[in-house]
Amino acid sequence: MATVMVVDDSKTVRNYHGTILKSMGMDIVEAENGMEALEKSLDNEIDLYLVDVNMPIMDGYSFIQDLRKQKKQKNIPIIMVTTQAKEEDKINAYIVGSNLFETKPIRPEQLQAYIDILVKS
Amino acid sequence: MATLLSTENFSKLGEFIYRKSGIYLEEEKHFDKLKKYIDKRALELGMDNFRKYFFKLRFDDKDGEEFQELMNAITVNETYFFREKDQFEVLVNRILPELHQILPASKPLRILSSPCSTGEEPYSMILHIVEEGKVVEERDIEVVGIDIDSTVIKKAQAGKYTERSVHAIPKKILSKWFNKKALGYELSEDLQGTVDFQVANVFDKSQMRKLGKFDVIFSRNMLIYFDDASRKEVAMTFYDMLNPGGYVLLGHAEYMSRIVSVFKAKKIDNTLIYQK
């Protein structure tokens, strides 16, 4: 059973993505900000991260930067999600180590497609 | 009367409490206690549904009293020896040996307990340290306990404790390090004075600076009572008070992720600790 961590400060967005992912048979771990995501990544084997950009305490970019420093997290797929999709944001996402960049909310079919490619079930 | 606290309401309340205090509610741990409290409180306030109580909590609680009462109902305010003892075990089994290896030979290891209240927490550290025995044989260890309340500091300095306070200490350790008296237990002379107790205010930065630098800071169940801005302020003060590579330990249900991102989260022996 694969586990996806949904990192977003909006409970509704976490619930929304979480509901879709659960219906695809994924286990979900939720975090409200990048720091909480780092704390929870210590406890859980995560197969995919869905990461919001704008969060208090620690934003998405800082989180990914820190996460990628950890040996066992170097290759775990990460999808960054944002409300705005400026070209510069996209480039920064890839620079810090994100695999994909999407606007939120992600459509169910799109999320299914990503899971199929990125998560080995 | 059916309870006002449905699972969904419990979750909403949990989010709010987490936002305000950093305490993360768990159904197994907190639901029953909370259910009893909410039903009772709503009755007292003459409210017949959860939304009214929740609204009051969020928008009609100018001096924070309602929230404080809720916090008192959920948190165990009692202090006693060896409370959340896995943290003391991580301290003596993992943290102190690691720091002992790294620190220059002449430097003492310094540990801060803030707030120390009547001394159970810092003395619990002492008991674990002397029982482990190895690090303290090779390295000076200083334990400092601070609290803003001078009456608890006086009590801490006296070293006398009730049956209730020592209930979690294994009998062997209790008989070794305490003398049984008529009214309770007294710390043995060997351990008297091993904690440097001081009245201090964590918001007084010059006072905090005078305490010097520490290698480990325990701050359990204090930050949860502060507002966001104050919590951040104290967390940054703790950061400044630590030597590089030093550790902060918070209470079991508290997380730095509610506060600041400047510490590195680590899990050791299933205990979450934060490193500078």
Next chain:
Amino acid sequence: MALIKKHIKQDVEEFPQFSTLEDAINFFNSNSEDDEKDYAVEEIAKFSGGGDFLISYIDNEDADKRISTKVASVISNMDPDDAPIEKIMDLLKLNNAYVRNLGISILRDFGDSIKYYIVKFLIGDDRDLRIFAINVLGDVDFSESRDMLVELLETEEDINVAMTAVDYMGEIGEEEDITLLESLKERFAGDFYAEFAVDGAIRLIKG
């Protein structure tokens, strides 16, 4: 080696007192230890114009994140009347997410003293700022919060902004708001996210 039994006076460096903002800034710039820099930040904030210097420090790609966090914390503790609010708001327009979020956290900590700015954001063009403003409305005790959210929802076209507001309506909305909420499902027809969020909010209102 042993447990130390006496109070050992710590050999602590006394930090200097500053008589001018310039002196404090010089100390900040010429010292590199965490606690020295933090002390300087605290002192700088006490001088008139200090807030401006601190904001310009964090408004910089190369600013140290930890020091920036300290700066944000110190500014949050300033009297909102003395704080450089306009400059803090400028941080919200930056591309640097970390600094942007620090700006948001400062404003959030000021709470209802920045009500005027919250309204400005709510009616503004920037959707992330509208979302931020809604989050503040949800957190802070404004008696007009519900009215403001209702007004926003009557015309909001951006799904993320709308659903953030819907989330709070679930908490502070009333039965009479249900019709408006239902209408959002039409406005964002076919969007599972909207359906999901609106149904959730209505469920909570109905209790």
